[in-house]
Structures are given as structure tokens and as C-alpha cells.
């Protein structure tokens with residue numbers, strides 16, 4: 001029986017509540033006899049800062065390196081607005097991404113049929129929507145140097161961020177996007193601002209070359225990031241896979257997720273390069289954040305995190321069947337008319353985090 | 365009678381067609397006897413490159429400096445995809461913005477009542493929508509240095525863009541936003557990524573200080589740019605004024621404009637600082653682009669450019685009454701059921717650029 005090490009990092013806000021439901025799913029998975037998942041739990045984000053004075057401890061980083069995969073809840077909250085920049089909750093998340101070299105962030109924007117009505121967009125525009133946003137996650141303006149604030153005197157300061165991309169970084173994320181497209185709708189949109197940014201020029205050039213050299217069977221469209229933001233509102237179903245840089249990916253994936261009406265439902269995977277044994281470092285987390293406004297109330301929707309665990313089973317633990325079962329159970333409880341507050345709907349029953357977890361487990 | 369110099373830069377694609385309608389509105393304005401507008405016309409963008417090998421000529425730049433205001437159509441198109449980076453169509457627009465120091469880009473996102481149905485968003489979410497996006501236009505990643513691509517050998521290149529903001533740049537754009545908010549809904553959202561970018565940290569700090577020192581009567585909210593992209597889809601009416609940097613402003617204003625359903629209708633103003641006489645350099649242009657796919661077919665919607673001219677009358681030429689009249693005429697032809705193709709609607713009459721211009725003039 002395959003055995004894996006999984007690090008759980010519930011984090012802040014609703015992170016702990018939704019991760020509680022995942023631990024029950026892990027028990028279920030172990031109970032099937034198909035797999036043995038050993039978990040460790042550690043701190044990340046604001047709670048790690050409160051405990052260790054760092055957004056993630058060295059010990060937790062070592063556990064992450066040693067684990068087969070990491071599950072993350074969420075980080076951040078107003079409580080830590082005043083902490084020093086390099087110790088803020090997000091720093092833990094960014095360090096994990098960078099140190100584990102999780103360069104490929106996969107963010108599906110799917111409209112769950114039962115929730116088409118919950119979208120702000122008209123039903124016909126989102127029904128059946130299924131976009132995969134492939135966001136570069138270890139480069140760009142997130143990590144480029146210099147990144148600093150200089151005091152110029154006279155009450156004036158000067159802040160600098162640097163967006164850097166090298167050819168190889170664009171090549172590998174483009175390959176991920178094209179590979180995914182082949183298994184989906186065979187269409188990739190590459191979004192950048194080549195009309196203003198040199199990184200956009202290089203991005204465009206490299207994606208074009210990767211396409212020509214190795215993926216000419218896939219349809220490739222180049223789109224300016226501002227136009228992409230428009231088109232995601234106008235006609236999101238025109239997209240299949242969107243590949244874009246770290247910062248545009250941050251904004252566009254959130255926009256797309258919200259457009260589906262299923263934000264509280266959407267999982268994500270952040271993957272590194274495969275080693276000789278085909279194992280790749282991986283982290284799974286919901287697309288939504290720590291939602292400090294509803295934290296601690298047992299109201300949060302655990303589905304995005306549970307669906308992230310399903311992705312973990314599929315991509316890191318090679319347990320596609322178990323993943324299918326969890327995804328079917330999610331669809332099933334939605335069909336039964338159960339909803340958490342974020343997706344509350346007339347004629348449906350509004351339940352809390354724990355009840356939603358119960359229902360999914362019962363359905364399994 | 366007040367007399368002004370206006371430089372017309374129709375540019376590329378549908379730019380020339382929509383500007384033709386504005387020239388007729390200028391005749392109308394001159395005919396009222398309230399004002400005397402003297403125009404010059406010059407090239408910008410791809411057509412300027414074809415003629416002069418530059419996206420804007422020195423002569424045109426001089427005329428722009430000497431003019432009281434500039435009206436721009438649109439620049440760019442696939443024809444110029446291959447031209448050198450510093451001569452691409454957009455370079456002309458960027459040079460104008462930078463050399464005239466047009467640091468404040470005002471982009472209203474308004475839902476015209478007659479068009480609420482044309483939005484992708486549900487009617488109740490956009491009906492009555494009236495957001496003003498205040499985008500910083502002469503700083504940030506658009507102009508920061510270094511901005512370059514370096515060949516590293518071995519088929520590898522390294523591209524760099526630099527986002528820079530100094531305190532005074534943020535102070536002056538924040539003041540514009542707060543001043544506008546006072547005349548509107550008294551609410552400003554300041555959007556940045558302070559959790560990732562040092563320019564976001566400084567942006568947040570300076571906006572907070574300007575607010576505290578001089579505008580504490582206005583309500584200020586800080587919002588992360590990715591969350592802002594979400595909220596513009598989820599519940600756009602929560603916003604009044606949004607102030608943000610050059611790049612986020614590019615993406616968020618396009619998203620907001622598309623959400624209104626009125627993209628082809630939306631004007632914009634780019635303003636510099638006022639001199640001792642209260643005159644400020646100014647450029648007015650539609651939010652939409654050059655639409656190469658429909659260029660030359662007489663189909664383009666001229667309303668955004670006509671509405672931009674109304675803004676010019678109001679802000680640069682102090683002719684609020686004439687501006688009101690033009691805006692009323694636009695509303696009037698919409699009420700009559702006239703629509704260009706982009707806003708075509710069942711039960712309405714689809715007309716071309718010229719007919720739409722005719723109808724607006726007739727209504728005046």
C-alpha cells in the first residue's frame with residue numbers, strides 16, 4: 001500500500017475550520033485501505049508569527065521539504081496589519097512557494113451547475129464554464145530585486161518593485177499550460193502586457209517559440225492582460241487554459257473565480273518540477289482567503305479545501321479514484337440542496353462547516 | 365468669447381471614424397457662439413510610424429504642448445505587431461502622457477440606464493452603477509527603469525520591468541481621488557498589493573496620510589487589488605471612487621468598463637497639474653481601443669469619443685452647459701432606440717457611426 005507524508009498548514013482565520021474537515025476526509029481515505037497518509041500539522045501565517053515571530057518556522061519549512069505534499073488553509077487578517085513586512089502572514093506562504101519551487105499554480109475556475117444562479121454573471125454566460133488558469137508562481141514582481149523603500153529626506157520616499165522573468169521560467173510554465181490544454185479544450189490564451197512591459201515582450205516571444213517547437217497542435221492566442229480582464233466578464237466561456245505571470249495571474253484568477261459564482265468551492269494546486277521518480281513538490285489550497293469576518297463562527301464553506309485535498313490525492317498520491325469519489329460526493333450534497341452561507345440559495349438548506357463536512361462524508 | 369486650441373489625434377483603426385463625428389460636434393459648439401475652438405489634426409500611433417517612422421512626430425508633440433487640450437481616438441493594430449519596441453503605436457500615447465505629465469487618468473464606469481440589459485452582469489448589480497476609477501498614469505511599471513531585455517547566452521534572456529513610486533506621485537493622485545469623492549459619494553477605495561509589493565506598502569501609507577491630514581471627512585477603504593478585481597464582479601455598486609496605480613488601473617478600469625455593459629460609451633480624461641491660471645494639460649479619449657476587426661466599416665460606436673469631447677468642454681474649456689447638452693443628446697438618442705452594433709438590442713434600430721453622429725447632432 002502506498003504511503004505518503006502530508007503536511008497540514010491550516011493557517012489563520014477560517015483556515016483552521018476548513019482544515020478540520022479535511023482531516024476527517026484523510027481518515028476516510030486511510031480507511032479505504034487504498035492508501036496510508038501520515039499527517040503532521042504546523043503553523044503558518046499570523047499564528048506562526050504570534051508563536052515564533054516568523055510567518056513560518058524553520059522546523060515547519062523542513063517538514064514541508066520532507067513531506068510528499070502540503071495542504072494549506074489560508075493566511076492573514078487585520079490582526080497582523082502592523083507586523084514588519086518580512087514577517088507578515090503572506091511571507092510564510094511566499095517562502096513556501098519559493099523554497100519548494102512551486103512554479104506552476106493551477107487555478108480552475110469552474111461553475112458548479114447547481115450554483116450557476118449564484119454568479120453575478122448571467123446564467124447563460126457561466127453555465128458549464130470550465131477555465132484553467134495557469135499562473136507562474138515563483139517569479140515576476142513577487143520576488144524580483146530590488147524590492148525596497150528608500151527614504152529620500154524631505155518627507156519623500158521612493159518604493160521599488162522589480163518584475164523579472166528569464167526564458168526558462170516562461171518555457172516551463174508554458175509547457176505546463178500546453179500539456180493541460182491537450183487534455184482539455186486544446187486552447188491556450190497567453191496573457192501579458194507586451195505593449196508596455198519588456199517582461200511581456202519576452203513572455204510573448206518564449207510562449208510563441210515553445211508553441212511552435214513542441215505544441216503546434218494546440219491552438220494559441222495572445223491576449224493583452226487588460227483585455228483578458230474584460231473578456232473574463234464579457235464572455236468567459238471563450239477561454240480554456242489561460243497562462244500568465246504571477247501578478248496578472250493573481251488578479252485574473254480571482255476575477256475568474258468570482259465570475260463562476262463558486263468562489264467558496266474552488267481548489268488550487270501549486271506544483272514544482274518532477275524529479276527522476278516523477279515526484280514533484282506540491283501544495284494544495286483553496287482559492288479563497290482567510291475571511292476574518294466570519295472566522296471562528298463555524299460558517300465557512302469547507303468545499304474548496306476538500307476539493308483541494310481531492311486534487312492532492314489525484315496529482316500527488318496517484319489516487320484518481322478516491323479523488324473522483326470525493327468530487328462526486330461534493331456534487332451530491334449540492335444536489336441534495338445543502339449550502340453554506342456563501343452560496344445560500346432560496347429553496348436550499350443553509351448549513352455550517354461541520355454539517356457540510358458531515359454530509360460529504362456521509363455521501364462517501 | 366473664450367477661444368481654445370484643440371489638437372485632434374484620431375490615430376489608428378476606428379479612431380479616425382469616431383473622431384470624424386467629433387469634428388462635427390466641434391462645428392456645432394463653435395456655432396453656438398459660446399466658444400471658439402480652433403483645431404489642428406496630426407498623426408499618432410501606427411499611422412504616424414508609417415509616415416514618420418515614429419509613433420508620434422516631434423512636430424505633433426510641439427503642437428500638443430501648445431494646445432489647450434488634446435483629443436485622442438485610439439492607437440495600435442496587428443499591422444504594427446512587428447515594429448521595434450520604442451516605435452510601436454503605444455509609444456506615442458505613452459510619450460504624450462509622460463511629456464505632458466498627465467498623471468491623473470479619470471475613467472468613469474457608468475451604466476447607461478438604456479443599456480443595463482447589455483451588461484454580462486445581472487441587471488440589479490449594474491443598474492445605476494457609477495464608479496470613477498482614478499488611475500495614476502505617469503509612474504509605476506510603465507515608465508520605471510531599468511526596463512530591458514538582456515541576452516544571457518545559451519538561448520536564455522532576462523527581461524526586467526521596474527515599478528517605481530515616489531511619495532509625491534501618490535500624494536497628488538490621492539488628492540485628485542479625494543477631491544472627486546467629495547463631489548460624488550464621498551467614498552474612496554485605494555487598491556494595491558501591499559502584501560506583496562513595496563510600492564503597495566508606500567501607496568497605502570501615503571494615501572492613509574493624505575486622508576488623515578486633509579480629507580478625513582471622506583470615507584477611505586484600503587482594498588487589495590486582487591480582491592478589488594473580485595468585488596468589481598460580485599457587487600460593483602459598493603464602489604464610488606477607486607484610486608490605484610498605473611498597471612492595476614489599466615486592468616481594473618477595463619474590467620469595470622466591461623461590467624457596465626457600456627464599454628463603447630465610456631469617455632476618459634487624463635489631466636496634469638494646474639498652472640497659476642488654473643489651466644492644466646489634458647487629453648481626452650474613449651476607454652475602448654482601436655478595434656481593428658471593425659475598422660473602416662463605419663460601424664464603430666462614436667459615443668465614447670463624443671462623450672470625451674463633452675468632458676473636454678467641461679474640464680478644459682469651462683463650458684459645462686455645452687457638455688450637459690451633448691450628454692443629454694446622447695441619452696436622448698439612446699432613448700429613441702438607436703444603437704450601434706456593439707450595443708445592438710432587440711427592439712432597437714442598429715445604426716452606423718455616421719448615423720449615430722447625425723442623430724446626436726439632430727438632437728442638439
Ligand SMILES: CC(C)[C@H](C(=O)O)[C@@H](O)C(=O)O
Pocket residue numbers: 076090093250559560590
Ligand atoms: C496572500 C497573497 C500573498 C496571495 C498572492 O498574492 O499570491 C494570494 O492573493 C493568492 O492569490 O494566493
Ligand SMILES: CC(C)[C@H](C(=O)O)[C@@H](O)C(=O)O
Pocket residue numbers: 195196226440454457614
Ligand atoms: C494602449 C495601452 C498602452 C494603454 C495602456 O496600457 O495604458 C491602454 O490599454 C489604456 O488603458 O489606455
